[in-house]
Amino acid sequence: MELIQSKDNAIVKEVRKLKEKKYRNEKGQFLVEGFRFVEEALKSQFDVPLVLISEKAEEKLQDFQNKNRLNDKLKLYIVKESIFNTLCNTETPQGILAVVNKKSINMEADKGFYILVDRLQDPGNLGTIIRSAHAAGASGVIMTKGTVDVYNDKTLRSTMGSIFNIAIIEDEDLMVLDRLRNKGFKLVVSSLEDSKCFYETDLTGNFIIAVGNEGNGISDEIYSKADLKVKIPMPGNAESLNAAAAASIMIFEAVRQRLTIE
Known part of the structure; x- marks a missing residue:
C-alpha cells in the first residue's frame, strides 16, 4: 500500500x-x-x-x-x-x-412529508434537522437558495450519518416545492399572525413543514405559498425557539399523529 x-x-x-x-x-x-x-x-x-x-x-x-x-x-x-x-x-x-x-437523490414522493429549510445559516441546525427528518421517516429535506452548504464539515458531522439515508433536495427556484404542492402536499409555515395552534393541525396527510432563517424567519416568497399557518404554543413566553428545536417538535408531532391512526 x-x-x-x-x-x-x-x-x-x-x-x-x-x-x-x-x-x-x-x-x-x-x-x-x-x-x-x-x-x-x-x-x-x-x-x-x-x-x-x-x-x-x-x-x-x-x-x-x-x-x-x-x-x-x-x-x-x-x-x-x-x-x-x-x-x-x-x-x-x-x-x-x-x-x-455526491449522489443525486430524486425522491419526490406521492405521499408522506418533507421538511423545507428556508435560508437556514447555522450548520448545526441544518445537520440536526436532517438527522431528525431521517429518524422520523420523512421523505426528504428540501433546501432553498441561501441555505448553508449541506456538505460543510460542521453540517455533515451534525447529521451523524443521516446524510446518507435521506433525500436532500436543493430547490433554488422553488420548482420542487411547486410540484409537490401541485401533487396535493400542503405547505405548513410557522407564523405569529393569523395562525392556529400547531397541535390542532392535522398532520396525517401529505405536507411540507417549512423552517425559516434563524434571524428573519420564513421568507416572504415561501410565506406567500403557505397553505397552513401555525404556531407552537410557548407558555413560558420565550420570544422564539431554536430553528432545529422547532423543526424537531413539528416533525415528531407528525410522527405521533401517524402512529395514533395506524
Whole structure:
C-alpha cells in the first residue's frame, strides 16, 4: 500500500481542495472524517472512491478492512501524519477520511412529508434537522437558495450519518416545492399572525413543514405559498425557539399523529 509523504502529492492537493465549497460543487464530491462516518459512507449507496489513513492510525487498518467490504475501485492510501492533519477540519482527527461522490437523490414522493429549510445559516441546525427528518421517516429535506452548504464539515458531522439515508433536495427556484404542492402536499409555515395552534393541525396527510432563517424567519416568497399557518404554543413566553428545536417538535408531532391512526 502506497505511503504518501509529500504535501505536494497530487492526491493530497485534490483532497485539500475539497475543503472549499466551490471545489466540492465543481468535483461533485465531499469529505467525511472519522471511522464511524467513513463506515456509514461505505455502507450507503454513495460511491467512495478514496480513503486516506494517517500513519498514526495504521494499526487500525486491518480491522477497518475486515469490517468493511472495500470494492476494487476504492483507492486506499497511508498518509504521513503531519500531512494528513492538514486535510482535516477536526481538532483531534481520528486518522481516517474519505472522499465521497455526491449522489443525486430524486425522491419526490406521492405521499408522506418533507421538511423545507428556508435560508437556514447555522450548520448545526441544518445537520440536526436532517438527522431528525431521517429518524422520523420523512421523505426528504428540501433546501432553498441561501441555505448553508449541506456538505460543510460542521453540517455533515451534525447529521451523524443521516446524510446518507435521506433525500436532500436543493430547490433554488422553488420548482420542487411547486410540484409537490401541485401533487396535493400542503405547505405548513410557522407564523405569529393569523395562525392556529400547531397541535390542532392535522398532520396525517401529505405536507411540507417549512423552517425559516434563524434571524428573519420564513421568507416572504415561501410565506406567500403557505397553505397552513401555525404556531407552537410557548407558555413560558420565550420570544422564539431554536430553528432545529422547532423543526424537531413539528416533525415528531407528525410522527405521533401517524402512529395514533395506524
